[in-house]
Amino acid sequence: MRHSFVKKAAMLLAGIMVIGSLAGCGKEQPKEVIESTPAPTEVEKEETVVSEPEVVEEPTLKDLDWDDVEFRVGWTGSDVQNNAILDVVEVFEEDYNNLFVTAEFAGWSQYVSRISTQAAGNQLPDVVMMDYSFFKNYDDGDLLLPLNDYIESGALDLSGVDESVIASGTLDGDIVAIPLGNNVPCFMYDPAIVAEAGVTISEAPTFEEFTEVAKAVYDKTGSMIYPATSLDLVARQMGSDVYAGDKLAVTADQLIEYYNWYYDAIDYGFIPDFHQSVNAAEALANGGYWAYWIWSNNFAANQATANKPMSLMAMPTVEGAPNATYFKPTLFWSVAASSENPDLAVEFINYYINNKDAWNAVTSHYGVPIDADAKAYVGRAMKDVDKQPLEFLAWLGEEGHTSPIFAPTPAAANEANKLLFNDIRDKIGLLEMKREDIPAAVEAAIKAANEILAK
Numbered sequence: 453m454r455h456s457f458v459k460k461a462a463m464l465l466a467g468i469m470v471i472g473s474l475a476g477c478g479k480e481q482p483k484e485v486i487e488s489t490p491a492p493t494e495v496e497k498e499e500t501v502v503s504e505p506e507v508v509e510e511p512t513l514k515d516l517d518w519d520d521v522e523f524r525v526g527w528t529g530s531d532v533q534n535n536a537i538l539d540v541v542e543v544f545e546e547d548y549n550n551l552f553v554t555a556e557f558a559g560w561s562q563y564v565s566r567i568s569t570q571a572a573g574n575q576l577p578d579v580v581m582m583d584y585s586f587f588k589n590y591d592d593g594d595l596l597l598p599l600n601d602y603i604e605s606g607a608l609d610l611s612g613v614d615e616s617v618i619a620s621g622t623l624d625g626d627i628v629a630i631p632l633g634n635n636v637p638c639f640m641y642d643p644a645i646v647a648e649a650g651v652t653i654s655e656a657p658t659f660e661e662f663t664e665v666a667k668a669v670y671d672k673t674g675s676m677i678y679p680a681t682s683l684d685l686v687a688r689q690m691g692s693d694v695y696a697g698d699k700l701a702v703t704a705d706q707l708i709e710y711y712n713w714y715y716d717a718i719d720y721g722f723i724p725d726f727h728q729s730v731n732a733a734e735a736l737a738n739g740g741y742w743a744y745w746i747w748s749n750n751f752a753a754n755q756a757t758a759n760k761p762m763s764l765m766a767m768p769t770v771e772g773a774p775n776a777t778y779f780k781p782t783l784f785w786s787v788a789a790s791s792e793n794p795d796l797a798v799e800f801i802n803y804y805i806n807n808k809d810a811w812n813a814v815t816s817h818y819g820v821p822i823d824a825d826a827k828a829y830v831g832r833a834m835k836d837v838d839k840q841p842l843e844f845l846a847w848l849g850e851e852g853h854t855s856p857i858f859a860p861t862p863a864a865a866n867e868a869n870k871l872l873f874n875d876i877r878d879k880i881g882l883l884e885m886k887r888e889d890i891p892a893a894v895e896a897a898i899k900a901a902n903e904i905l906a907k
Contacts, residue, residue, distance in 0.1 A: 513548065513795060513796055513799060514547055514548055514549070515549075516548075516549065517549045517550055518548050518549055518550050518551035518552075518796075519549075519550035521551070521793065522552075522554055523551060523552070523553050523554065523578055523793055523796060523797075524553070524554040524556055524577035524578050524579070525537075525541060525553055525554070525555060525556065525577055525578065525579040525580075525800065526556040526557065526563070526566075526567060526570075526576070526577035526579070526580045526581060527556075527557050527563075527580075527581040527783075528557065528558060528559065528560050528563035528564075528581055528783070529557070529817070529818070532817060533817045533818060534557050536813050536814045536815070536817045536818075537555075537557065537813075537814070538555060538557075539813035540803070540804060540809070540810045540813050540814060541553045541555060543807075543809045543810070543813070544800060544803050544810075548796075554577075556577055563581075564583075564586075567580060571590055571595055574595070574790050575790065576590075576595060576788035576790060577788060578787065578788055578791040578792075578793055578794075578796070578797040578800075579785060579786070579787060579788075579791075579797045579800050579801065580785075580786050580787075580788055581632075581783050581784065581785060581786075582596075582629050582783065582784040582785075582786045583783055583784070584620070584780060584781060584784070584857070584860060585860070585861060585865075586860075587621075587623075587628065587629050587784060587786065587860065588623060588860035588861075589863055590786070591623050591626070591628050591629075594789060595788065595789055595790070596628040596629065596786045596787065596788065596789055597628070597786070597787040597788065597789045597791065597794055597797075598626035598627065598628055599626075599627045599628065599630065599787065599798065600625075600626060600627050602798045603618075603627060607795070607798055607799070607802065608630070608798050608801060608802050608805075609802055609805070609806050610630070610805070610823075612806075612823040612824040612825050612826070613805075613822045613823055613824075614822075616779075616856075617631055617634065617779070617781070617822050618630075620779075620780075620781050620857060621781070621784055621786075623860070628786055629781075629784035629785070629786045630784060630785045630786070630801055630805070630822075631781030631782070631783075631784055631819075631822050632781065632782055632783050632784065632785060632804070632814075632818040632819065632822075633749070633781070633782045633814075633816065633818040633819025633820050633821055633822060634779050634780065634781060634782070634819050634820045634822060634845065635747050635748040635749040635779075635780060635782050635819040635820065635841070635845070636747070636748045636766075636777050636778065636779055636780065636844075636845060636848060636854070637680070637685055637745070637746075637747060637748075637767055637776075637777060637778070637780070638745075638746065638747075638748050638764050638765060638766060638767060638777060638844070639677075639743045639744065639745055639746070639764070639765050639766075639767065639768075640743070640744050640746050640751055640754055640755070640762045640763070640764055641653070641742055641743040641744070641762065641763055641764075641765060642675075642739065642741075642742045642743075642758070642760070642762055642763075643761070643762075643763045644760070644761070645669060645673055645675050645739055645742040646665070646669060646742065648672065648673055649665075649668050649669040649671075649672035649673055650668075650672065651665050651668045651669065652665075653665045653765065654765070655763075655764070655765045655766060655847070655853075656765065656766040656775065656777075656848075656851070656853040657765060657766070657768050658768060658769060658770065658771050659689055659690075659713075659768040659769055659770045659771070660770070660771055661768070662768035663713070663717075663768075666717070666722045666743070667720060667722060669722070669742050670720065670721055670722035673739065673742070675739050675740065675741065675742040676721070676722050676723060676724055676730075676735075676740060676741055676742070677717075677722055677723060677741060677742065677743040677744070678723075678732065678735075678741050678743070678744040678745055679714070679717075679723055679745060680745045680767070681745065682873070683702075683869045683872055683873035684858060684861075685745075685767060685776060686707075686710050686873065687701075687702040687706065687707075688767070688769070688774075688776035688778070688855075688858075689710070689767060689768060689769055689770065689776045690702070690706040690707070690709055690710050690770055690773070691706065691769065691770050691772075691773030691774065692706055692773075693858040693859075694858070694861070694865075694869070694872075695858070695859070695861055695862060695865065696859075697859070697862070698862040698905055699902075699905060700868075700898065700901060700902060700905070702872075704891070704894050704895055704898055707872065707876075707894045707897075707898075708890055708891050708894050709770075711876055711877070711880060711890045711893075711894065712887065712890060714877065714880055715880050715885075715887050715890065716887075718880065718881065718883075725881055725882070725883055726878070726881035726882045726883075727882070727883065732744070733757045736754065736757050736758040737757065737758055737759055737760075743765075745767075747780075747782075748764065748819075748820075748841040748844060748845060749782060749816065749817075749818070749819045749820075749841060751764065751837075751840060751841045752837050752838050752840075752841070755837055755840075756837075763840075764840060764841070764844045766848060766853045766854075774855035775852075775853050775854055775855050776855070777848060777853060777854045777855070778854050778855055778856065778857045778858070779845070779848075779849075779854055779857065780857055781819070781822075782818045782819035783818060785800075785801045785804065787801070805821075805822065805823050805826070806823060806825075806826075808829065811826045811829050811830055812833075815830050815833070815834070815838075816830055816834070816838060816841070816842065820841065820842050820845050827842070830842075862905060864904050864905050864907065867904050868901035868904050868905055871897045871900050871901050871904075872894075872897045872898065872901050875897065876890070876893050876894065876897060879893070
């Protein structure tokens with residue numbers, strides 16, 4: 453079942469234009485010939501056999517010969533994730549006559565750069581992996597194929613997928629992206645250190661509770677926290693999304709409240725400043741951090757680093773606000789509108805979602821599977837440490853400790869986010885900004901961000 457890696461690499465470096473197309477064709481049904489003949493006798497009537505017209509079935513994609521067709525699948529991930537998708541690709545190929553899938557995979561930065569270049573030339577792979585942060589930009593350029601008709605016909609079977617999950621890949625009524633799996637932003641924490649400090653913390657704490665526990669743990673043990681490192685989570689912890697359409701939704705007061713908290717946390721000591729050399733892996737293992745912000749699908753790897761039992765809790769949120777935690781598709785599968793074999797591309801996505809061989813290969817490497825049967829199947833085979841995120845996500849949903857994911861961000865979001873978050877956070881972390889200067893810095897950043905978004 454193994455491919456020559458050299459062959460894969462050679463195909464990857466070859467030109468990326470799709471070079472072949474196929475069209476199914478059926479046979480014409482024979483026309484019934486009616487002749488003028490004498491009426492049959494009684495004996496002849498008994499011997500007369502009426503023949504049914506021959507039924508000619510249309511060939512399926514598995515009946516066709518794919519020898520002269522280049523079919524490309526592009527994705528990103530770690531080495532483990534890449535190998536998992538390669539396993540899916542190899543088993544998928546076996547079901548199709550002479551099909552060879554050109555694998556176009558890379559690490560995150562290289563992948564994002566690559567598909568951006570391919571999109572500019574309208575040369576995306578037939579099946580392309582997308583992220584929530586940018587698939588809107590590709591859809592705005594009509595580069596992604598709407599999948600609604602395939603879903604309605606059952607060719608893409610999403611009957612075991614929650615409607616809210618399907619909705620995450622929908623723009624303007626068109627379903628253009630199918631999630632690979634779900635995860636959530638959360639904190640992993642060391643329950644033994646919390647117990648040592650003589651305090652407790654709920655699995656869905658308020659921001660105020662989290663802060664008081666962080667102070668108590670630091671006072672008793674010296675252990676710190678590693679806070680959220682993205683503007684969307686900072687804003688949601690304060691009770692708002694960052695954007696509403698192409699405009700800012702988060703307010704100056706909300707950002708000032710967070711940065712005052714961040715300044716005070718560094719001043720207190722339970723968050724390290726940027727001059728302190730803290731190795732995250734060592735800090736997890738030696739108790740330097742008792743709470744650490746992660747995505748849930750990274751829990752097992754981080755627990756292996758910590759080498760001790762760890763627990764999970766929802767993102768802390770200010771009192772009275774919707775919970776900051778949200779279900780986020782890890783990544784998405786989309787079909788390029790330029791694909792000359794869209795039916796085959798859809799079959800690949802359907803195979804990934806609904807086939808046990810794919811479930812065995814991918815397990816939860818791209819988050820908790822979106823299909824209910826796949827989720828149960830993978831869960832039964834998991835080790836206890838791998839089951840924790842799955843059970844945690846189920847608990848969050850059952851107890852209502854999540855809120856809907858924010859809408860895809862505007863094209864200028866990265867530039868605006870740098871002004872609103874990175875620049876201010878970094879100056880506070882480097883001890884280069886006084887507390888009394890935070891309001892003016894936030895107001896200036898909001899003004900500049902609005903100007904960028906208005907362009």
